[in-house]
Amino acid sequence: MFAFTILILFIGFILYKLLLIVPMREVHVIERLGKFRTVLEPGFHFLIPFFDRVAYRHDTREQVLDVPPQSCISKDNIQLEVDGLVYLKVMDGKLASYGIEDYRLAAVNLAQTTMRSEIGKLSLSETFSERERLNEAIVREIDKASNPWGIKMLRYEIKNISPSRHVIHTLEKQMEAERRKRAEITLASAEKAAMINLSQGERQEAINISEGQKQKRINEAKGTAQEIAIVANAQAQAMSLVAQALAADGGNEAMNMQLKEQFIEQIGQVIAQADIAVVPTELAKIEGFFEGMEQVADSVKGAKV
Template sequence: MLAITILFLFVMFILYKLMLIVPMREVHVIERLGKFRTTLAPGFHFLIPFFDRVAYKHDTREQVLDVPPQSCISKDNIQLEVDGLVYLRVMDGKLASYGIEDYRMAAVNLAQTTMRSEIGKLTLSETFSERERLNEAIVREIDKASDPWGIKMLRYEIKNITPSRHVIHTLEKQMEAERRKRAEITLASAEKEATINMSQGERQEAINISEGHKQKRINEAKGTAQEIAIVANAQAEAMSLVAKALAVKGGNEAMNMQLKEQFIEQLGDIMRKSDIAVVPAELAKMEGFFEGIEQVTGTVNALKGAKA
């Protein structure tokens, strides 16, 4: 009975060594008598017991490796603490097993050195503004160096870029000064704009006033011209009527009589309104004429009295 049990266990052990099931997410590297034989893909396989063995197992899924923080010096000599993440995948189980001792540790160290080298090519401001280009450059360099290891570097992501406390304090002062500068520029631009608007308003006001004065003078000139034209037309019409009246018999005598009446009326107005009596020469002659008539009348009356 004991022998049967031992035989059964031996057979089961042989079957266990004979059959191999590789999971979907893995590849197995098989060695025969210590020498590489093949790489088994996922599925069911047979092995030769005591001759074949599974030397290495590799996960073919995408792997994420954490890159520890490290000190880097930028192009403008500023010290930075930078960490990141490496995404890779095993593409060749044989190279991943025999090409390097530990591809994970090698990928992390290579990422650190490459990141340090790439950051040294950029200034501090460029490390923040050009992360995408920096990630692509690191992936390109790591993928080129890791090709003999049978792995594929998919991407690299920088998590944090932390300057030293002194640099942070300096940057805060710089940002505050920059904000103050932008505020002063904004205020100056606003004042300039206000001054320009005010001057344009005053200019437009002066233009409007001058246009108003110009239009006023034009209107006044037009009114004066129309007034002169109306007066001239009236005078011309009056002169035409006077000329027609003079052409009629007795027109001259009527004109002379009219002029004399106007003269006497105007002279009376002048005498009433003025404080100093002004006697024209013609009036003096008329006064002498009337005095002569009075003397003749007096003489005639005297002669009549003597005869009586």
Template sequence: MFELTLALLFVLFILYKLLLIVPMREVAVIERLGKFRAVLQPGFHFLIPFVDRVAYRHDTREEVLDVPPQSCISKDNTQLAVDGLVYIKVMDGQLASYGIEDYRMAAVNLAQTTMRSEIGKLTLSDTFSQREKLNESIVREIDKASDPWGIKVLRYEIKNITPSHHVIHTLEKQMEAERSKRAEITLANAEKAAMINLSEGERQQAINISEGQKQKRINEAKGTAQEIAIVARAQAQGMAMVAEALATKGGTDAMNMQLKEQFIEQLGKVLNTADVSVVPTELARLEGFFEGMNQVASSVNSNKASGKGGQS
């Protein structure tokens, strides 16, 4: 019974060494008597017991390797602490097994050195603004160097870029100064816009006032012109009537009489308001004439009255 059990265990051991199942996510590197024989893809395979052995197993899925933080110096001599993630994939199991001792550690170290080299080409502000470009440069350099290792570097992502405390303090002051500058510029632009709007309003107000005054003068001029025209027409009509009256019989005498009356009336007003009495010679003669006429009229009236009394 014991011998049967040993025989059964030996058969199972032989089958274990003879049969190999490679999972879907892996490849198996087979050595025959210590020498590379083949890279077995996922599936069912037969091996020669005690001759063939599985030397390496590699995961063919995409792997994510954490790149530890490291100190870098930028182009403007700023100290930065940078960490990231590198994504790799095994493309050739033979090279991944024999081309490098540990491709994972080699990829991480290569990512660190490449990162320091690429950040040294950029200034501090560029490391933040050109992060995508920096990632592409690191991937290109790592992929070129890792080609003999049988792996493919798919991408690299920078997780954190942390300046030193002194740099952070300086950046905070710079940002505060920049915000103050932008605030002052905004306030100055607002004041400028307000002054422009105010001047535009005053300008428009002056234009409106001048337009109103202009229209007022135009209206007054039109009114004055109409008034002058009406007066001129009235004077013309009066002169025409005077001319017609002068053309009639006795018109000239009537005109002379009216002129004399107006002359006497105006002269009387002047004499009433004047402090010195001045009587022109012509006026004295005229007054004497009228006084003589009054005496003649009085004598005539008295004669008429006496004649009527004698007849009675």
């Protein structure tokens, strides 16, 4: 019974060594007597017991490796703490087994050195604004170096870029100064615009006043011209009527009489208002003399009729 049990266990051990099932997500590297034989893909396989053995197992799925934080110096001599993630995949099981001792550790270390080199080419502001380009540059450099390892670098993502506390304090002061500068520029622009608007308003006001004064003078000139024209027309009409009256019978006598009356009336006003008379006062009685003469003439004419 004991020997039968030993036989069963031995047969089970032989079958375990003979049969190999490779899972879907893996590839197995087989060595025969210590020498590479083949890479087995997922599925059912037979091995030669005690000659063939599974030397390496590799996961063919995409792997994510964490890159620890490290100190980097930017182009403008700013110290930064940068960490990230590496995404890679095993493409060749043989190279991943014999091309390098530990491709995971090598990929992480290569990502760190490449990241330090790439960040050294950029200024602090560029590391934040051009993160996508920085990721692509790191992937490109790592992919070139990882070809002999049988892995494919799919992408690299920077998680955090952390300046030192002193740099953060300096940046805060710089941002505050920049905000104050922008505020002063905005105020200066507003004052400039206000002064421009005020000067334009004053200019327009002066133009309006001058236009109003110009129009006023034009209107006054037109009014004066119209007044002169009306007076001239009136004088012309008066002269025409006088000429018509003079042309009629007795016109000259009437005109002479009118002039005499006006002369005598004005002389009387002058003498009445003046303190010193340079003309004899008896001249003021001339008007009465002429009136008497007219009455006599009228009476004579009446008698003749």
